[in-house]
Amino acid sequence: MLAGYDTLITTIALGAILAYSFHVVLMAGQLSLGQAGFASLGAYVSTLVVPTEPIAGSISPVIVGLPVGAAVGAAAAFVVGIPVLRLRGVFLAIATIAFGEMVRVVINNAEWTNGALGLRVEKWVTFDFAWIIVAVLAYLFWRLGPSRSGRAFAAVREDELAAGSMGVDVVRTRMSSFIASGAIAGVYGVMFAYFFGRITPATFDFALTVNGLVTAVLGGYLVFFGPILGAGFLTSVPEIQTALGLEAGWIHPLVTGVLLLAVVLFLPGGLSTLFSRLRPAPVRPGPDYAPLDALDPLPDRGTPIAAVRGLAKSYGAVHAVRGVDLEIRSGEVLGVIGPNGAGKTTLVNMLSGLEPPTAGDGEILGVPLGSRPHRFAQAGVSRTFQHSKLFERLTVLDNVLVGTHVVSRPTYLRRLLWLPSARRDERRALALAWAQLERVGLADRAGIRPGALSYGDRRRLEIARALAAHPTLLILDEPAAGMNHVEAAELASLIRGLADDGVTVLFIEHNVKMVLEACTRLVVLDFGEVIAEGEPREVAADPRVVEAYLGTEADEREESEHV
Structure with missing residues (x-):
């Protein structure tokens, strides 16, 4: 029945293979447009080095050509990725377009490629073989999606800063997706060559990338x-x-452009979003999966876990933080207060690896200051942000699952083989995520996206995600912002409960009443310098603190009452 459509259906398979090479980089939020270059390298190298006749009497050349093309494409992507992955967005797109065009020009002018005339090759790709390759790729991506690696890809796509603070190695994740893209493009190049029987430099032009x-x-x-x-x-x-009898050549690109515009405007997630309702509702794991069973114990209460000396940060002539000395002990709740612009957020950014210090030294849980964020997260530092950094296209539950990255084991390869250990590890991560959602009161909203949450619930979700990392040191940057008095009191109770469980909490907050209720120690910054430190009530009574911060707060409240 399909005999007359073999070429059409095989062409669809080839188009899907090429699209998967874009799919994997888009999953990680990268706009890479060098796939035509990777595909041409895979096709030409495979055509030149693989024998044209069956190998060992019965093995098709395409069976050998596919791993050759994939390896060449992956190797080229690795070499190109080292310099270009420092770029983002349109700059990455331009750099990778330049690579693809460079490859095309070299191939077009080289003698060993037969120049513009290209190379001929026997046709070995059949209809069923092409769809077997598509099925393999679809299976790989199906198993990738809900795995630890798939969540890392999604986190990097949504917000690299937040992903790094959750323990995801952003550089490695971006490079992995780039190499995978090169390998799949190389596979496409080989499949194209062995299906159509001829390759030329024009085969792998920029139009192929656009398609x-x-x-x-x-x-x-x-x-x-x-x-x-x-x-x-x-x-x-x-x-x-x-x-329909519409033979004009301009109709196809016009229709394609209109369809793409319609999808971008009305279905930003593509045609596949029409099937989003088929996604099952999140299900709690059974009682056999205790979330804390396999987690490392927290340090003994009172143990020093962080010490910094002479910490400073400057932006040109502006000194955001000046000569801060600070020690943090396990199990304490350390509050950091001060006027706006005092350097509070800059301080915790340095303590979590988001910004390198200009001067000073020290270690946080054994990690030297100036290290990359994921190293602090892997050591046990977890944090929220002054301005919410949630993964907007992930569900509430998936947001918190990203937080389990540093306390769960890689599962992707084991998922491919359907090993029971992969399912056990995924269920433990799921149990930990559910436990944190229940802790902050969001378990009944696990299946929705953050955009549907109130501002206060978004702050709670960010705290749940940070807690899912089982942190030794939890950094909260203005966690009560946007909360009413009742919600702030509940948050203070949660913080005290965390301290009772052995979690060390460092938080910045402008709600002085909450700070005094929740903290065991208080640090006050003004113009980047520590002006007071000690027991909260004593610090609050310090004349310098009253003048620099608390007096201003009281004045503002008094003025507001008379307005």
Whole structure:
């Protein structure tokens, strides 16, 4: 029945393979447009080094050519990625376009590639073989999505800063997606060569990159079958055009452009979002999975876990933090207060690796100041942000699951093999995430996205995500912002409960009443310098603190009462 459509359906398969090479980088939030270069390298090298006749009498050359093409594409992506992955957005896109064009020009002018005439190769790719490759790729991405690695990709796509603070190695994750893209593009190049029987430099021009990107975006890159949907849709457009008798060459690009514009405007997640309702509701793990069973014990109460000396941060002539000496002990609740612009957020940014200090030294849980954020997170530092940094396209539960990154084991390879240990580890991570949602009162909202939450609930979700990392040191940057008095009192109670459990809490807050109720020790900053430190009530009575901060707060309240 399908015999007359073999070429069409195989072309859809090839389009899906190419789209998967874009799918994997879009999953990690990267706009890479060098896939045509990776595909051409894979195709040409495979064609030149793999024998044209069956190997060992029965093995098709394409079976050997595929790993060769994938390896060449991956190696090229690694080499190119070292310099270009320092770039973001449109700058990364331009750099990778330049790489693709450079490869095309070299191949077009090289003698060993036969120049513009290209190379001929025997046709070995069949309809069923092409779809086997698509099925393998779809399976790989299906198993990747809900795994620890898949969540890392999603976190990097949504917010690199927040991902790093949750323990995700952003550089490694971006490089992994880039290398995977190169490998899949190399596979596409080999499949194209052995299906059409000829490759030329024009085969892998910029139009190929555009088609692959449009296919990936049209199908959707948030679910594993998006590239197949996109390829089927776009490849069918010319056939429908022909069936309707519309032979003008300008119609196809016009229709493609209109469809892409419609998807971007009305279905930003691609055609695959039409199937989003099929996603099952989140389910709590059974009672056999205790979330804290396999977690490391916290340090003994009173143990020094952080010490910094002479810490300073300058932005040109502006001194945000000046000569701060600070020691943090396990189990304490340390409050940091001060006027706006006193350097509070800059201080905790340095303590969590988001900003390197200009001067000073010290260690946080054994990690030297100036290290990358994921190293602090892996050591036991977790944090929230002054301005909410939630992963908006993930559900509430998935946001908290990202927080388990540093306390859960990699599961992707074991998931591919359906090993029971992978399911056990995923369920433990799930149990830990549910426990934190219940702790902050958001368990009944696990399946929605953060955009549907109130401001106070968003702050609680961010705290739950930070707690899912089982931190030794929890840093909260203005956690009560936007909360009413009742919610702030509940948060203070939660913080005291965390301290009772052995978690060390450092938090910045302008709600002085909450600070005095929750803290065991208080530090006051003014113009980047520590002006007072000690027991909260004593510090609050310090004349310098009253003049620099508390007096101002009282004056503002008094003025507001008379307005």
